[in-house]
Amino acid sequence: MMQFxxxxxxxxxxxxxxxxxxxxxxxxxLALLPWVAAHFxxxxxxxxxxxxxxxxxxxxxxxxxxxxxxxxLGYIAFYAVGAYLYxxxxxxxxxxxxxxxxxxxxxxxxxxxxxxxxxxALVAGIFGVLLGAPTLKxxxxxxxxxxxxxxxxxxxxxxxxNAPLNxxxxxxxxxxxxxxxxxxxxxxKGTEIFGLEISSLQLYYYLFLAITLIIxxxxxRLQNSRLGRAWTAIRDDEIAAxxxxxxxxxxxxxxxxxxxxxxxxxxxxxxxxxxFVSPESFGLMESIIILSxxxxxxxxxxxxxxxxxxLLSGFPELLRHVVTxxxxxxxxxxxxxxxxxxxLIYGLSMILIMLYRPKGLWPQKKGAPQ
Numbered sequence: 004m005m006q007f008x009x010x011x012x013x014x015x016x017x018x019x020x021x022x023x024x025x026x027x028x029x030x031x032x033l034a035l036l037p038w039v040a041a042h043f044x045x046x047x048x049x050x051x052x053x054x055x056x057x058x059x060x061x062x063x064x065x066x067x068x069x070x071x072x073x074x075x076l077g078y079i080a081f082y083a084v085g086a087y088l089y090x091x092x093x094x095x096x097x098x099x100x101x102x103x104x105x106x107x108x109x110x111x112x113x114x115x116x117x118x119x120x121x122x123x124a125l126v127a128g129i130f131g132v133l134l135g136a137p138t139l140k141x142x143x144x145x146x147x148x149x150x151x152x153x154x155x156x157x158x159x160x161x162x163x164x165n166a167p168l169n170x171x172x173x174x175x176x177x178x179x180x181x182x183x184x185x186x187x188x189x190x191x192k193g194t195e196i197f198g199l200e201i202s203s204l205q206l207y208y209y210l211f212l213a214i215t216l217i218i219x220x221x222x223x224r225l226q227n228s229r230l231g232r233a234w235t236a237i238r239d240d241e242i243a244a245x246x247x248x249x250x251x252x253x254x255x256x257x258x259x260x261x262x263x264x265x266x267x268x269x270x271x272x273x274x275x276x277x278x279f280v281s282p283e284s285f286g287l288m289e290s291i292i293i294l295s296x297x298x299x300x301x302x303x304x305x306x307x308x309x310x311x312x313x314l315l316s317g318f319p320e321l322l323r324h325v326v327t328x329x330x331x332x333x334x335x336x337x338x339x340x341x342x343x344x345x346x347l348i349y350g351l352s353m354i355l356i357m358l359y360r361p362k363g364l365w366p367q368k369k370g371a372p373q
Contacts, residue, residue: 081263162174182276235303
């Protein structure tokens, strides 16, 4: 009797072919996207770069909020840690302010990006554990308040650590941060490959895209792992998870550490991209925006979180480029400032989402594999 072989099933083969074709189409689209955006101006390529940074941040926060169900309002602190770490180790700030560092590194600090990425993830992860350890017994609103305070403490430290030792340069921030160098190519100047001119913004786009894809792959593997299922169990019912033998303490700490590490990587890339960091970039509103990205897209659902990050990072910039010209064309003058209208539409959209799509624009399907 002939046995059924699922690998020879035409339906299975067609399904695999469709998946491969879909992946190829997405890959080609992502590769060509900065070139399409460049036709409308370099500012649109910059918007893509910033959107990828926010996707990294949202993926990290999704581990804490979406997978483990821990409300974190201070996530921007890990972003700041990664950014300042890169700024300190890839700028002349430390050698200009500390003689012993200048003596140890007479040519200056020129830390490689390949060292800064794991170092930023490690240091931010340590800060994540420092945040998670004292908050293990807190839930809901109490956890949100404590994490909010942690985020503000980090920002205030960055703002005031310019005396008696000038570590962060206070509110003036750290400037002259070196851009990324890869294989002798300076990403801040662009390059030419096979006669094709690639701008600095496009080079950063491909670097950020590569890091973002790695982070997404790691998150997908984590979600389907034993650890990911433990996070889901804690999110759904922590008491039942503890009764089933899950070490909730260690699992929560891992959620804080891994989520923070992605924030640190994103912060390091932000510092390299901007060439300047200051405490103003890491306020409470930034934490709320990142949390909104996770909630808007669909907590715990990776494609939904990506959608939320892209929408909320790109929509304000779109308004900034469209609102003013439209008002001038229709009314002959600007009636409502783009920033005010952005906040109004932003708040209204969040209210509507909470009313009509409380699980997000693209939530996890019921019964879908985690």
